Amino acid sequence: MKITVLTENTISKNIEKSLAEKLKAEHGLSLFIETENYKILFDMGQTKLFLENAKHLNINLKEVDFAVLSHGHYDHGGLPSSENDFFGISGFLSLNKTSPIFINENAFSDNYNASKKYIGLDKKLLKNPDFMQQVIFVGEEKEIVPKIKLNACNKNEKIVPINTDGLCQLKNGVFVPEDFSHEHYLLIEENKKKILISGCSHKGILNIVNWFKPDILIGGFHLKSLDTENQNDIKILQNLGEKLLETGTTFYTCHCTGESQFAKLKSILKEKVFYIATGDKLVL
DSSP, X not given: OEEEEEEOSSBOSSSXXXXXXXXXXXXXXXXXXXXXXXXXXXXXXXXSHHHHXXXXXXXXXXXXXXXXXXXXXXXXXXXXXXXXXXXHHHHHHHHOSSOOEEEETTTTXXXXXXXXXXXXXXXXXXXXXXXXXXXXXXXXXXXXXXXXXXXXXXXXXXXXXXXXXXXXEEETTEEEEOOOTTOOEEEEEETTEEEEEESSOTXXXXXXXXXXXXXXXXXXXXXXXXXXXSHHHHHXXXXXXXXXXXXXXXXXXXXXXXXXXXXXXXXXXXXXXXXOOBTOEEEO
């Protein structure tokens, strides 16, 4: 399996300078996944950078067999935009007219951040006939093809409580804490390995690892709000790192984990955790 990071918050330091100068980064995530039999687009960032970066990385998104949206936040599915902006999902639709897009049935809920700013998906998509023709709304779980499936784990027992970090939803005119029911995870079994792809791991990285017990997990950990100069937050990261180390899983993290937070985890997990950035290519 090969995974290319089309867009992430940072540019890789592990690629040639000439390529790095062409690529652009943003707060968002988009991954191009190549299994033995399928080409998968996982998330689409917040603008059309994933389209532009794909060209520089010699990736033809018209060849994507299917796309997956991890959850209903704009930095994974695109900012609300005009008809000509082609951000996120709209950008993919402008390029690929046939591939199904798997999205959780709750993805278009009214999602807001702690400042009560809307951070959800562009609801104009629901009136776009091209989108409605290509979208496949997924419930609790879905086998896309043999050995590749989605699971939201909404009914699974949690070993640690969800930290909403102030994120909320507007329901019946009232803001309530997020339950992240719109987030699901892509599990790929290949070459006797369980590889799990997660967008932001909002339901808690320890919960997710406990549910799937993957050999490899790729995605954000949603730790950026932790202050690496605050002793209480340092203890939280220390405890998290120690528990993740016990799982035996190898982690490739990015995006909402945060660079300083990653550095703390790296000091504990050593060669069991790596940071991936725009332009990086993983061969697993």
